[in-house]
Amino acid sequence: MDSALVTINDILVERAGRIILNIPSFDVREGETLALVGQTGAGKSTLLSVLGFALKPDKGSIFWRGAAVGNGRPGSDVRRRISMAFQSPLLFRGTVQDNVAYGLKLRRIPAADVNRKVTAMLDMFGIGNLATANAASLSGGEAHRVSLARAVVFDPELLLLDEPMASLDPGTKDNLMKEVTKIVKELGLTCLYVTHSREEAYAVADRLAVIDTGKIVQSGSAEDVFYRPATASVAAFVGTENILPAAVVDTEGGLAQLRIIGAAPETSIEAVTDAAVGATVTACIRPEEVSVDPAEPGATGSRRNHLTGRVTDVTVLGPTARIAVDCGFPLTALITRRSLGELALAPGTPVTAGFKATAVHVIQ
Amino acid sequence: MSVIWDGIVQAVKMIVGFNTDLIVILLTSLKVTGTATLIAMVLGLPLGAWLGLTEFRGRKFLVVLTNTGMALPPVVVGLFVFLMLSRYGPFGGLDLLYSTRAMIIAEVIIATPMVIGVTLAAVQALDPKLIAQIVSLGATRLQLFFKVVKEARLGLLAAVAAGFGAIISEVGAVLMVGGNIKGQTQVLTTAIVQETRQGHTAIAIALSIILLALAFLVNWIITVTQQKKV
Numbered sequence: 001m002d003s004a005l006v007t008i009n010d011i012l013v014e015r016a017g018r019i020i021l022n023i024p025s026f027d028v029r030e031g032e033t034l035a036l037v038g039q040t041g042a043g044k045s046t047l048l049s050v051l052g053f054a055l056k057p058d059k060g061s062i063f064w065r066g067a068a069v070g071n072g073r074p075g076s077d078v079r080r081r082i083s084m085a086f087q088s089p090l091l092f093r094g095t096v097q098d099n100v101a102y103g104l105k106l107r108r109i110p111a112a113d114v115n116r117k118v119t120a121m122l123d124m125f126g127i128g129n130l131a132t133a134n135a136a137s138l139s140g141g142e143a144h145r146v147s148l149a150r151a152v153v154f155d156p157e158l159l160l161l162d163e164p165m166a167s168l169d170p171g172t173k174d175n176l177m178k179e180v181t182k183i184v185k186e187l188g189l190t191c192l193y194v195t196h197s198r199e200e201a202y203a204v205a206d207r208l209a210v211i212d213t214g215k216i217v218q219s220g221s222a223e224d225v226f227y228r229p230a231t232a233s234v235a236a237f238v239g240t241e242n243i244l245p246a247a248v249v250d251t252e253g254g255l256a257q258l259r260i261i262g263a264a265p266e267t268s269i270e271a272v273t274d275a276a277v278g279a280t281v282t283a284c285i286r287p288e289e290v291s292v293d294p295a296e297p298g299a300t301g302s303r304r305n306h307l308t309g310r311v312t313d314v315t316v317l318g319p320t321a322r323i324a325v326d327c328g329f330p331l332t333a334l335i336t337r338r339s340l341g342e343l344a345l346a347p348g349t350p351v352t353a354g355f356k357a358t359a360v361h362v363i364q
Numbered sequence: 365m366s367v368i369w370d371g372i373v374q375a376v377k378m379i380v381g382f383n384t385d386l387i388v389i390l391l392t393s394l395k396v397t398g399t400a401t402l403i404a405m406v407l408g409l410p411l412g413a414w415l416g417l418t419e420f421r422g423r424k425f426l427v428v429l430t431n432t433g434m435a436l437p438p439v440v441v442g443l444f445v446f447l448m449l450s451r452y453g454p455f456g457g458l459d460l461l462y463s464t465r466a467m468i469i470a471e472v473i474i475a476t477p478m479v480i481g482v483t484l485a486a487v488q489a490l491d492p493k494l495i496a497q498i499v500s501l502g503a504t505r506l507q508l509f510f511k512v513v514k515e516a517r518l519g520l521l522a523a524v525a526a527g528f529g530a531i532i533s534e535v536g537a538v539l540m541v542g543g544n545i546k547g548q549t550q551v552l553t554t555a556i557v558q559e560t561r562q563g564h565t566a567i568a569i570a571l572s573i574i575l576l577a578l579a580f581l582v583n584w585i586i587t588v589t590q591q592k593k594v
Binding site for chain 2: 052054079080082083084086088090092093102103106107150151154160
């Protein structure tokens with residue numbers, strides 16, 4: 001998984017004088033599923049197009065297995081090792097098997113092999129019974145399965161998926177995501193998975209890259225990006241709702257006292273960091289790491305931080321609820337709906353918010 | 365009113381009795397229109413698809429030229445072909461004037477912009493991501509063309525229907541370059557004009573029925589093909 005399949009260096013893409021993509025160095029490694037995440041307009045699809053050789057960058061170089069691809073425009077031998085599926089299934093006229101067989105027929109694979117491979121792929125995606133069905137008659141989930149089967153049937157060396165689940169309902173999306181992840185691993189494919197959904201990225205990725213205004217702002221394991229974001233913008237994107245400016249006022253044995261800037265009354269929290277006294281930092285706390293309890297301080301177990309305050313807002317999000325607490329600064333907690341009922345939390349309820357020192361990620 | 369009724373009755377008798385003159389005129393019409401439609405398809409479908417699929421300098425100018433061609437008055441085309449093929453014209457030596465070949469040339473000039481224009485619109489109506497999808501699955505330019513033709517076939521059949529419709533009913537240009545010579549260059553439209561002028565109402569009506577039936581039949585075949593689900 002270490003050798004790079006495709007590498008880009010000093011890539012610049014401009015449109016109407018505006019920089020769309022500016023990436024000094026980036027690669028997709030053999031055998032990995034790399035999730036590229038970012039908000040709408042961040043440059044995800046442009047980067048996908050560059051990596052898939054569908055868009056020639058204004059500047060920069062692209063390497064395929066270490067060999068430079070002349071002028072960013074490879075011959076059909078490299079292009080045919082790459083496959084792509086989009087947000088919309090984009091099925092062709094004809095039957096399901098016609099669709100799945102298309103890429104194989106383009107490569108002049110013998111008819112017997114085409115039939116064998118198509119049948120195996122349809123079975124793998126659980127749509128073997130739809131082989132002779134008209135592609136126009138399929139449901140959304142079925143059509144996506146056909147689209148994905150069509151993209152992987154000819155064993156591409158690089159599979160590019162451009163928000164492949166974005167138009168599906170949550171149930172279908174969860175099932176298909178699990179299946180695709182399993183199939184990609186079974187076939188040993190290298191996959192670049194573009195999505196604006198952090199949950200989807202977390203679920204599918206071996207490695208995750210966050211793109212913002214045309215730049216890769218962080219890449220690493222999903223665990224790294226979600227729990228140790230490199231910047232405040234990455235933290236916000238991965239769902240860290242508590243992003244607090246703070247000053248280091250004391251340190252002892254790897255544990256630091258952070259004074260939250262702007263808190264009234266003055267409030268400090270404990271965090272694990274090697275930041276020096278006097279440094280200004282950003283403290284990031286994921287909302288699911290924060291507990292809220294109407295009980296008095298001291299009843300919160302191993303948590304080193306206990307802050308008293310009042311609930312200012314309660315938002316129910318289906319099975320979970322977001323609780324906004326004013327503890328001298330705004331702090332958000334995410335609890336289950338059942339807990340919300342049991343704790344009888346409502347705006348104005350006095351509470352103690354608690355979180356571990358290890359739950360605070362400090363950006364220096 | 366009785367003149368019209370008598371004309372219809374006589375016309376039906378001529379059609380049912382396979383009148384030789386009618387058959388010759390019908391076959392000439394089919395030969396000229398069929399050949400011209402075929403040539404317009406061969407030229408217009410790839411050109412329209414190319415204009416719809418590619419971006420290059422001067423493309424807009426070609427699109428405007430195509431749209432102008434779609435509105436070209438047939439008599440102007442007739443005059444142009446006449447001048448080119450007349451004895452003193454640049455192609456006078458080919459001795460094509462007043463032949464079915466001259467008529468086919470005129471009709472190709474009329475029908476081709478129609479086929480290009482409607483094909484261009486049909487290809488541009490496809491989802492641009494569909495084109496990207498076809499390319500991403502490994503299609504070469506030629507394979508992309510054939511796939512696009514298949515995917516846009518409803519629009520392309522409309523293009524063929526538009527081209528055929530423009531020339532099956534055409535009279536001015538074919539009259540000027542074909543000369544309406546009985547048994548040689550006389551087609552349904554020019555024959556209708558001539559027979560009406562000469563007071564042969566029954567023949568004119570019979571020819572009109574055949575012309576309408578022919579147009580209906582061709583469009584019926586195109587529509588049935590268009591509406592096929594797969």
